[in-house]
Amino acid sequence: MDLIIRNGRIVDGTGLPAYQGDIGIRDGRIVSVGGRIPGTATEEIDAAGRVVAPGFIDPHTHFDVQLLWDGQARPALEHGITTVVPGNCSLSLAPLKVEHRPRLVGMFQQIEEMPDAAFDGAFEWTWESFADYLTALRSKLAVNVAPLAGHSVIRLWVMGDAANERAANADEIAGMQELLRQCLEAGAVGLSTSFVDVDERLQPVPSRYAHAEEIDALAAVLGEYGRMLQVVPEFYATDITLARVDQLAELSLKHQIPTTFSPLFDSAANPDNISRVMARVEEQMARGARVWPQVQTRPIDISFTFEVASLLFAGTPGWYRTMRLPRDEKIAALRDPERLARLLEEAEPGGNTDRFRKMRVRAVARREDDGLVGRSLGDIAAERDSTPARVMVDIALANDLDASFVATDLGHNDPARVGALLAHPMVHIGASDGGAHIQSFATYGDTGYLFSRFVRERHDLTLEAAVKKITADTARIWGIAGRGLLQPGFAADITVFDPDVIDRGDEVVAHDMPEAGMRYVRGSRGIYTVVVNGAVAWSAAAGGYTEARQGQVVTR
Amino acid sequence: MELSRARSFTTARPGEEWADIARRTLADQDPGQAVEALQSWNLHLFLRQPRGRILGCDVIFTEPPLTDAG
Amino acid sequence: MPAEPHDATPRIERALVAPGHDGSAELLLRIRYGDGSSDSVTLDAAAAERLLDQCGATALEQLVGQPWRRLLNVLEQSGD
Numbered sequence A: 001m002d003l004i005i006r007n008g009r010i011v012d013g014t015g016l017p018a019y020q021g022d023i024g025i026r027d028g029r030i031v032s033v034g035g036r037i038p039g040t041a042t043e044e045i046d047a048a049g050r051v052v053a054p055g056f057i058d059p060h061t062h063f064d065v066q067l068l069w070d071g072q073a074r075p076a077l078e079h080g081i082t083t084v085v086p087g088n089c090s091l092s093l094a095p096l097k098v099e100h101r102p103r104l105v106g107m108f109q110q111i112e113e114m115p116d117a118a119f120d121g122a123f124e125w126t127w128e129s130f131a132d133y134l135t136a137l138r139s140k141l142a143v144n145v146a147p148l149a150g151h152s153v154i155r156l157w158v159m160g161d162a163a164n165e166r167a168a169n170a171d172e173i174a175g176m177q178e179l180l181r182q183c184l185e186a187g188a189v190g191l192s193t194s195f196v197d198v199d200e201r202l203q204p205v206p207s208r209y210a211h212a213e214e215i216d217a218l219a220a221v222l223g224e225y226g227r228m229l230q231v232v233p234e235f236y237a238t239d240i241t242l243a244r245v246d247q248l249a250e251l252s253l254k255h256q257i258p259t260t261f262s263p264l265f266d267s268a269a270n271p272d273n274i275s276r277v278m279a280r281v282e283e284q285m286a287r288g289a290r291v292w293p294q295v296q297t298r299p300i301d302i303s304f305t306f307e308v309a310s311l312l313f314a315g316t317p318g319w320y321r322t323m324r325l326p327r328d329e330k331i332a333a334l335r336d337p338e339r340l341a342r343l344l345e346e347a348e349p350g351g352n353t354d355r356f357r358k359m360r361v362r363a364v365a366r367r368e369d370d371g372l373v374g375r376s377l378g379d380i381a382a383e384r385d386s387t388p389a390r391v392m393v394d395i396a397l398a399n400d401l402d403a404s405f406v407a408t409d410l411g412h413n414d415p416a417r418v419g420a421l422l423a424h425p426m427v428h429i430g431a432s433d434g435g436a437h438i439q440s441f442a443t444y445g446d447t448g449y450l451f452s453r454f455v456r457e458r459h460d461l462t463l464e465a466a467v468k469k470i471t472a473d474t475a476r477i478w479g480i481a482g483r484g485l486l487q488p489g490f491a492a493d494i495t496v497f498d499p500d501v502i503d504r505g506d507e508v509v510a511h512d513m514p515e516a517g518m519r520y521v522r523g524s525r526g527i528y529t530v531v532v533n534g535a536v537a538w539s540a541a542a543g544g545y546t547e548a549r550q551g552q553v554v555t556r
Numbered sequence B: 001m002e003l004s005r006a007r008s009f010t011t012a013r014p015g016e017e018w019a020d021i022a023r024r025t026l027a028d029q030d031p032g033q034a035v036e037a038l039q040s041w042n043l044h045l046f047l048r049q050p051r052g053r054i055l056g057c058d059v060i061f062t063e064p065p066l067t068d069a070g
Numbered sequence C: 001m002p003a004e005p006h007d008a009t010p011r012i013e014r015a016l017v018a019p020g021h022d023g024s025a026e027l028l029l030r031i032r033y034g035d036g037s038s039d040s041v042t043l044d045a046a047a048a049e050r051l052l053d054q055c056g057a058t059a060l061e062q063l064v065g066q067p068w069r070r071l072l073n074v075l076e077q078s079g080d
């Protein structure tokens, strides 16, 4: 054997109770599960007291660009994620003609917030076809990839500039069908489309110009392969989401394909959204349609600066008015003691600091304020013998307004409601958006948060059920064969963790994008070893990331 | 299996504008009022770019929301 | 200023700030139709600002009761 993981508590992905035993691995595959394996292997890992589970699968990511220079998809791998699905929301890096590269870069920057440098020199752009793109990717991979082909780029290839203008004619639809067929032959796990995304000019992405017959024709090609259709619906408008569920159900039944929509959120502002959407999903699933809502585990944070007027201030009219002033007048108003006193009284009436106390400093322009990043305004106020609102104004002014703040857990934040939703048998846990919005918030660590919050703290799911949700269920929903379970013959994608410790780390600023570009990340807690196709790709004992590059395109 | 009643909607056929959709889906109504009604049920299409322009993938409701208890 | 019972004009019934998927705050409006049914729509920060201006409102509560036409006019007239 190449590798034996000994004495672990095996949570095999089936949802059945954990049991004690060894796991043996040879040539990248699991050959033995449970019991005591005699003899020794080239490498052995002692997993006593730890859980040994299938590697986690993240079904909604935008790691497309990052994977070209970082085949480890950092920091996803260190959270125990062994397979990622890039190419969501209608955008993938292939198929793409040379002349369309600038258009795609614009669209990607809008959703991923990737800096220019990421596209300019950080990788060599060698492909046009989906097959050549996968060839370019393969040699670099430490994680597995199940790539979606994006509807917007398929449309762009076939229609050129008209992709952003009009309906496709019959020839163009046939051209898109043929192109999608080539992608699926090359290893695409399905097609992604979007009904809401915009490009860098805030214009609709090409997929939004597709009429029903175009989407139906593409779904027919997916049907030839039984592959996935992923869509982004209008997330806060319940009636529209219900209509999307019905549309997807019809496509699913007609072409016998799985479909998934992402994201589905809970929100106090729209409390019956979840129950109405899930009721419709249940009805459609009962008919045999496959319509999987993707729900994220993490709550939504909102960030703001003093440069633009955030609606967060709409509840305090004086602040909102001040925030909307031209820059110089705004600074003058905040520097005027009398006007500031009135604002502070509005924000903290009678000394009640609830409104801003828990908000945190997210980023600052001045080096000397770096130490404030990540700290709460309440905490800083206590240190300075001040109040949270006053501290926020002080920091904003000291940084010439170039400071940002974050209000955490503002949406999708009712643990009982979200916990029940995550445990629902028809909910697909996902929607992390890993690798996207990189300069706004961290999209990593949702799996750790699932275990810490909803398994360990609240018991909404058992350990076994939570593991199944993000391994075997995901593989089955997406038609990813031979992964997601700890069983002989399955790929040796394995995550070893401490169930009492596993969690996401704090959100921090990192400068690890090309040319020291910044993004928000979260490290992991309680993860010990991550094995991808039999090779140890991350190990706490070995100091983190290893040289292993055993990742595969799993659909091929 | 019978589905419960849901709010009825359509999607535009290539080239269709508000008036065309009103004519197709609300044929028994005065044309001007039909467009007015359609737009009032589809404010979401005015709350995004390009405002009020119908795109191929858009859901277009052809009746008001189903009456709820609240 | 709630709608009269016999008034058929759809109106804004409630205005709430809600977290958007991309990490910014959005305005969620509940629209009440003449037949008693209701629906929600979401505005981004810029559109919400224009709506408040056009309605002469300084606080969200002042949007309640505004007819849908006003909302539409604000949005149609905006240059962007």
Ligand SMILES: [Zn+2]
Pocket (backbone or CB within 6 Å): A060, A061, A062, A088, A089, A433, A436
């Ligand atoms: Zn996405």
